[in-house]
Amino acid sequence: MLEIKNLHVKLEEEDKVILKGVDLTVEAGKVHAIMGPNGSGKSTLAYVLSGRDGYQVTEGSVTLEGEELLEMEPEERAALGLFLAFQYPVEIPGVGNMTFMRTSLNSIRKARGQEEMSSAEFLKVMRAKAKELKIDAEMLKRPVNVGFSGGEKKRNEILQMAMLEPKMCVLDETDSGLDVDAMRLVADGVNALRDAGRGFLVITHYQRLLDHIKPDVVHIMADGRIVKTGGPELALEVETNGYTEILAEAGAAA
Amino acid sequence: MTAKAILGHRAARRAAKLEATAVRLEALQLPNSGQWLRRAREMALARLNHMGLPDRRDEYWKFTDPNTLLQPEVLPAKILDITDAAMDFVAFDRLKIVFVDGVFDADASDDLSSEGLEIVRLAEAGASDIHWAREFYGTLEAEGQKPVDRPLAALNTVLATDGVVIRVTGKVSRPVSLIYLRRETDAEMILHHLVRVEEGAELTLLENGPGAARLNTVTEAWVADSAALHHVRTQGRDHERRAATHFFAQLGAQSVFKSFTLTANGALSRNESIVWLNGNGGSAHVAGAAMGDGKFHHDDTVFVTHAAPDCESRQVFKKVLRNGAVGVFQGKILVRRAAQLTDGYQISQALLLDETSQFLAKPELEIYADDVKCSHGSTSGEIDADQLFYLRARGVPEEAAQGLLVLAFLAEAVEEIAHEDLAEEIRRKLDGWVSRHN
Ligand SMILES: Nc1ncnc2c1ncn2[C@@H]1O[C@H](COP(=O)(O)OP(=O)(O)O)[C@@H](O)[C@H]1O
Ligand SMILES: [Mg+2]
Numbered sequence: 250m251l252e253i254k255n256l257h258v259k260l261e262e263e264d265k266v267i268l269k270g271v272d273l274t275v276e277a278g279k280v281h282a283i284m285g286p287n288g289s290g291k292s293t294l295a296y297v298l299s300g301r302d303g304y305q306v307t308e309g310s311v312t313l314e315g316e317e318l319l320e321m322e323p324e325e326r327a328a329l330g331l332f333l334a335f336q337y338p339v340e341i342p343g344v345g346n347m348t349f350m351r352t353s354l355n356s357i358r359k360a361r362g363q364e365e366m367s368s369a370e371f372l373k374v375m376r377a378k379a380k381e382l383k384i385d386a387e388m389l390k391r392p393v394n395v396g397f398s399g400g401e402k403k404r405n406e407i408l409q410m411a412m413l414e415p416k417m418c419v420l421d422e423t424d425s426g427l428d429v430d431a432m433r434l435v436a437d438g439v440n441a442l443r444d445a446g447r448g449f450l451v452i453t454h455y456q457r458l459l460d461h462i463k464p465d466v467v468h469i470m471a472d473g474r475i476v477k478t479g480g481p482e483l484a485l486e487v488e489t490n491g492y493t494e495i496l497a498e499a500g501a502a503a
Numbered sequence: 504m505t506a507k508a509i510l511g512h513r514a515a516r517r518a519a520k521l522e523a524t525a526v527r528l529e530a531l532q533l534p535n536s537g538q539w540l541r542r543a544r545e546m547a548l549a550r551l552n553h554m555g556l557p558d559r560r561d562e563y564w565k566f567t568d569p570n571t572l573l574q575p576e577v578l579p580a581k582i583l584d585i586t587d588a589a590m591d592f593v594a595f596d597r598l599k600i601v602f603v604d605g606v607f608d609a610d611a612s613d614d615l616s617s618e619g620l621e622i623v624r625l626a627e628a629g630a631s632d633i634h635w636a637r638e639f640y641g642t643l644e645a646e647g648q649k650p651v652d653r654p655l656a657a658l659n660t661v662l663a664t665d666g667v668v669i670r671v672t673g674k675v676s677r678p679v680s681l682i683y684l685r686r687e688t689d690a691e692m693i694l695h696h697l698v699r700v701e702e703g704a705e706l707t708l709l710e711n712g713p714g715a716a717r718l719n720t721v722t723e724a725w726v727a728d729s730a731a732l733h734h735v736r737t738q739g740r741d742h743e744r745r746a747a748t749h750f751f752a753q754l755g756a757q758s759v760f761k762s763f764t765l766t767a768n769g770a771l772s773r774n775e776s777i778v779w780l781n782g783n784g785g786s787a788h789v790a791g792a793a794m795g796d797g798k799f800h801h802d803d804t805v806f807v808t809h810a811a812p813d814c815e816s817r818q819v820f821k822k823v824l825r826n827g828a829v830g831v832f833q834g835k836i837l838v839r840r841a842a843q844l845t846d847g848y849q850i851s852q853a854l855l856l857d858e859t860s861q862f863l864a865k866p867e868l869e870i871y872a873d874d875v876k877c878s879h880g881s882t883s884g885e886i887d888a889d890q891l892f893y894l895r896a897r898g899v900p901e902e903a904a905q906g907l908l909v910l911a912f913l914a915e916a917v918e919e920i921a922h923e924d925l926a927e928e929i930r931r932k933l934d935g936w937v938s939r940h941n
Binding site for chain 1: 888890892893895896898899903910911912914
């Protein structure tokens with residue numbers, strides 16, 4: 250599904266190298282988790298995948314279902330089926346949540362040569378999915394993320410993901426700032442989308458989210474590289490011992 | 504220069520200015536009109552001779568050059584073959600009053616008699632010795648000359664060739680719609696309207712259409728106690744026209760005045776709003792949304808005077824500028840000593856879509872009462888990169904995303920329109936413009 254090969258990334262504006270050769274393959278139907286200390290480059294990876302400005306890829310390649318991702322505009326990547334749940338969802342005063350979502354959905358459908366979804370159908374689907382995430386109708390009417398609590402913003406990301414049904418979902422610290430109940434809602438939202446045709450890359454700093462979204466593979470990222478890869482037990486190791494031991498071990502190996 | 508030399512210099516400049524004004528005004532022909540109207544014109548002419556015509560060196564005109572609004576010959580403006588400006592509000596049940604190149608067109612207009620309304624042409628009121636307009640014509644304009652000169656308004660009082668005189672005695676639900684059409688490339692339209700909304704009465708006044716190559720309109724409005732006047736105006740896509748407009752409104756106790764103007768293009772527009780809150784508990788909202796592309800100079804100049812306690816006023820102006828367009832905002836809130844518990848708000852913002860466009864703003868507060876709440880702010884900025892990326896990451900193509908953010912930016916001004924169906928009409932129009940640009 251998603252193949253990242255030897256990805257090197259530096260900042261466009263300064264000579265700061267952030268990703269130093271990332272190799273990662275996410276197969277369809279699988280959930281991969283990336284864990285790692287703050288500043289290790291997890292969000293940068295997510296942004297580079299989705300096409301944000303400000304980064305320069307100096308080496309390596311990324312393909313999604315065989316298509317070269319790095320040459321594409323962000324909207325083309327979205328149309329291809331890539332979705333990023335933002336670590337910091339953006340507020341857009343003056344644009345209603347419903348308008349935002351409908352424009353998004355129909356833009357993607359149009360890019361794929363599909364017919365736009367009718368207003369009535371859209372409303373029905375949106376309301377049903379919002380209800381599952383306990384997002385009330387009032388919130389849908391408000392401008393995008395404006396006045397939302399941290400948890401509401403994260404649930405709104407998952408709602409967007411549920412609406413767009415992307416092939417490849419990248420979740421960047423969707424668990425941060427969530428209480429236990431909100432975390433369960435988010436996890437349920439993700440689990441509901443798990444199927445054989447869809448890949449997940451779940452970025453998290455803590456292990457807690459992975460109690461609810463059981464990963465197939467866990468990667469540890471440090472200083473712009475994947476330093477260790479293992480099964481779900483790796484997440485538990487991080488939980489009990491912290492990063493220091495794993496990093497020391499990986500450093501010794503390297 | 505010494506203080507004395509500066510004073511001498513100023514006096515010399517003023518003398519030169521008055522001299523030039525006298526020469527220019529001497530050449531004017533006052534329009535034919537009845538006795539009282541002729542007298543009112545002469546009084547305005549005297550005011551004008553006293554203050555002088557404006558030039559770029561006047562403080563009030565430092566951002567906008569008035570020359571093309573004043574010079575004797577009208578610069579021709581190409582007539583666009585798009586009719587959309589004339590089509591605004593077309594789906595609304597309204598009383599249509601049509602002017603073509605500044606002249607009332609009875610055939611194209613609706614019957615002017617209507618429940619709760621008295622409407623006559625200015626010329627007709629002027630010919631009648633006993634018409635109420637006699638006590639009103641030019642009086643708010645004259646009042647509005649303090650503390651700042653508004654010579655173009657006085658010039659209008661002198662020269663207005665047509666206009667309507669409206670008295671509202673009931674709650675009128677059908678809007679009165681002034682439609683300005685143009686046929687000649689170099690016509691000038693000088694209209695002067697009077698609107699009296701009597702106690703407890705209500706009116707919605709619409710204005711749209713390209714107007715003329717050059718236009719100068721003055722509206723004087725009296726909104727009595729507990730009355731309401733809603734004003735929605737579109738200055739449509741007419742790239743070369745030049746406009747000077749003044750809307751004077753005097754508000755009574757518990758009255759409401761809401762004015763909104765949508766402007767898209769036009770070589771030059773100077774829209775002045777002058778509002779007095781003279782009775783307790785009045786509310787005045789003046790708002791505007793402007794979109795300029797290329798050779799476009801748009802100036803909103805607003806002066807709100809709080810003269811009575813417990814009143815609320817809002818000024819909300821938003822401009823989207825690109826390709827060298829220029830936006831100007833001069834807004835003032837003056838709170839007199841008697842106006843305790845004033846709630847005054849003013850915001851002016853520009854979205855600059857490139858580096859060649861500019862926004863010039865002069866927000867002012869002048870407060871003499873001690874118990875008031877007043878705030879103002881003025882900003883100019885670009886499209887927010889994070890918002891743009893968020894939309895694109897959700898599959899919205901760049902230009903459409905930019906359009907959506909432009910509409911979002913203008914939304915706060917459009918929200919000032921009280922009637923949701925009119926606000927919706929304006930949003931539809933903006934939507935059309937934004938998608939056409941893309
Ligand atoms: N736009 C940027 N400008 C400056 N530094 C940046 C920028 N983006 C990322 N960085 C730096 O790159 C490193 C990796 O950041 P990030 O990808 O956000 O890490 P993580 O998500 O793992 O916490 C950090 O040192 C961070 O400060
Ligand atoms: Mg991060």
